[in-house]
Amino acid sequence: MTQGQMESIRILEARLEKQGEEIEKQKRIIEELRGEVSEWRNRYEAVKEKCEREIKELKKVIEQMDNIVKEKEELKRQIGEKDLEIKRIKEEKNLAEKSLTMEVERLRGEVKAREEENGKLKDRIALLEEKIVELREEKERTERWLLSIEKLIEDDINYRPYFILKNMKSCKIGDLAKAMGMSEGQVRVILSRLKRRQVVTIEGDEAKIKL
Numbered sequence: 001m002t003q004g005q006m007e008s009i010r011i012l013e014a015r016l017e018k019q020g021e022e023i024e025k026q027k028r029i030i031e032e033l034r035g036e037v038s039e040w041r042n043r044y045e046a047v048k049e050k051c052e053r054e055i056k057e058l059k060k061v062i063e064q065m066d067n068i069v070k071e072k073e074e075l076k077r078q079i080g081e082k083d084l085e086i087k088r089i090k091e092e093k094n095l096a097e098k099s100l101t102m103e104v105e106r107l108r109g110e111v112k113a114r115e116e117e118n119g120k121l122k123d124r125i126a127l128l129e130e131k132i133v134e135l136r137e138e139k140e141r142t143e144r145w146l147l148s149i150e151k152l153i154e155d156d157i158n159y160r161p162y163f164i165l166k167n168m169k170s171c172k173i174g175d176l177a178k179a180m181g182m183s184e185g186q187v188r189v190i191l192s193r194l195k196r197r198q199v200v201t202i203e204g205d206e207a208k209i210k211l
Helices: 003-076 083-153 157-168 173-180 185-198
Strands: 170-172 199-201 206-209
Touching: 003 083, 003 185, 157 173, 157 185, 157 199, 170 173, 173 185, 173 206, 185 199, 185 206
Parallel strands: none
Antiparallel strands: 170 206, 199 206
């Protein structure tokens, strides 16, 4: 192997190690965003359910208020012959209507505020879902890049354990040595380098793929 080839392999190894770290980082970000999306979705559903209950109750209150106004109008018609009583009822009616109107407006304002809050939550969820899509696309691009790197190094003896373990997930070091036609000591040296690059793990006499 020429010096240039060895240098290229070292560069590829460094890139592979960096990409491995980046993949782990992207995985953690995706999991965090998934948790955040789930949390926001749960909050949205809770707020939505609460708003729907409140809107239902508010509608009942408005309906009750309308019925009260109608009853007072009927009462005014029935006692129209009594001027003093009519005056008193009118005053009470005006005060009640003003209070009821203010209360209705306040309740309508609350409904509007709740609806705006729901809209903001929906927008937030949409943004988070777009971010997840972007991260998934980035992950796919990274995986494709890794596959291209693997094709470049698949014939390198120093990476032969990686390709064997990639298919088997785990294997005895002695069996790896037999498969590679090398001594167990030589295989352990290669595995140690791969372990430092966080590609494999070694547990006693067994090696496992890490990626």
